[in-house]
Amino acid sequence: MDDVRTTMASISALLSALCEKIRGLAAPGTDMELRRVSMACILIAMHNLRSTRRTMKTRKSMTPISALQFVDDEGRRRRLGGGLRACVTKVRHRTTGKTFAMKTLYPLPHQGLDDAAIYNLRVLREASFMAACRGHPSFVCLHGVCMKPNTDQQYCLLMEQAGPSLYEATLYRRLHGTAFREHQVRRMMRQVLSWAKAMHDLGIVHRNIVAENVLVGFSSFTVKIGGFGQATCTSETDVPCNVAVRDEAPELLLRGRGASESELLDSWSIGCLMGKLLTNRTLFEIEANDRDNTARAQLCRIFNVLGVPGKRAMQEMKARNFELAKQVREWRARRSSVGKTNNYRLRQLVPPEVLSDDGFKVLRGLLMCNPKKRLTAGAALQLPWFADNDKSPAAGISQQVSGPVS
Structure with a gap:
């Protein structure tokens, strides 16, 4: 029991540090190159979160980030749901045939369409919380963070495909x-x-x-x-x-x-x-x-x-x-x-x-x-x-x- 409490405390501490770094990078005037380097560090920290949870007999590790393309059974993207802030699409990995739910965020009203760094920080913040909760059967499982199709700089979340809401x-x-x-x-x-x-x-x-x-x-x-x-x-x-x-x-x-x-x-x-x-x-x-x-x-x-x-x-x-x-x-x-x-x-x-x-x-x-x-x-x-x-x-x-x- 003490080991579990220690693990929980380490997860909370790491997650808090990640959120603080993301908030700092999102502040106006932050250098773009610093954002890119720090986003890579955040991804590494997310994998550390996953590794910490793995000591508690969780599922296998997250898929590494890569530029992947996805299609559904008919070769088109199928919308599963969404709202004012995001869109969720049913996708299938072209090589493995596995189906996932891909979540793409919409830009904030005050955010420039070309400010990919701010967009990616929002994605990484949400992914950090999903990584911290990963392994519990009642949370939607995060499989990885990947590049949006047809882009070379914007991230999206690759999750398990659950049922209707x-x-x-x-x-x-x-x-x-x-x-x-x-x-x-x-x-x-x-x-x-x-x-x-x-x-x-x-x-x-x-x-x-x-x-x-x-x-x-x-x-x-x-x-x-x-x-x-x-x-x-x-x-x-x-x-x-x-x-x-x-x-x-x-x-x-x-x-x-x-x-x-x-x-x-x-x-x-x-x-x-x-x-x-x-x-x-x-x-x-x-x-x-x-x-x-x-x-x-x-x-x-x-x-x-x-x-x-x-x-x-x-x-x-x-x-x-x-x-x-x-x-x-x-x-x-x-x-x-x-x-x-x-x-x-x-x-x-x-x-x-x-x-x-x-x-x-x-x-x-x-x-x-x-x-x-x-x-x-x-x-x-x-x-x-x-x-x-x-x-x-x-x-x-x-x-x-x-x-x-x-």
Whole structure:
């Protein structure tokens, strides 16, 4: 056990050093040649991460970087998914015939299209976190970093090809007017919380656990996590979190001190994911006549369901957006003046016929506005709801997600 803890500590330390170097190289004015040399050093350090994990009986080493070309079965690239920041394509190695998922990042809005160095640093940062988590069966496996086809300087990520995302599953079931049942959600949440705990033990915070980044494995129908583009270390400070406002925890919306590197952000995201699977809708959803995606509007939606937090909860959030924190205090005062201090409506959105009392304790614990009272992944797994050891961790999930795949 001591050897495992020592290994975990060394992984966290190396990962923190890598992130610090990447942040420094991305700063304006950094010499281009220095960037290129340092990127080579980062690649070597990533292999050291993989070698460290290999002492814990992990899978074989990563594929070395090289300029490879990939084609699908029809000789064309097939898009598997993507969003505003990246595109994932199904590819097949022309020589070996193996299929992979190739992730290509999009340039940032403020980034020049010809600044390959900044682009590559973003790729290497995400690859570093994937390398640190490599070997755990619940994480999408990174096979290597390779050159983008038809380029000679831009990198992309070569990963295992997993199944469809839970976003596709919920979309499919929404179209058919159904949602996942409680026992199915419990199986998935057990896996999600387990790999969240494993990730937090390494000092890693994912910060973007949403349905689009949770995939279903083909072989044993296990739930896998990908999308480490927003991940950070607990030792980093004030690393920007560029996720959608609807996915941010209250303390992050208030720019709380230390919030951006707290593992409790993942607890909040997992609670939102659990609610979405149970109800087939976003718990803090934008109303039809509300197109305001500001932090203030999102806090209104959260407090409309969970109630406006009290003075102690606001202190625990350590808000640095003082103007928004002042507005929250005013909301609380107005509600107190009309006798509506407690407008907790989460149980109305997730009624007992959808989720049992034991399950609701998990959901409520993950969606606490006060971060100090919010459940960690490890604490959530100890609750009675998970005492029933469901067989076949994700049995039945494959039937639920097979519909939207074309």
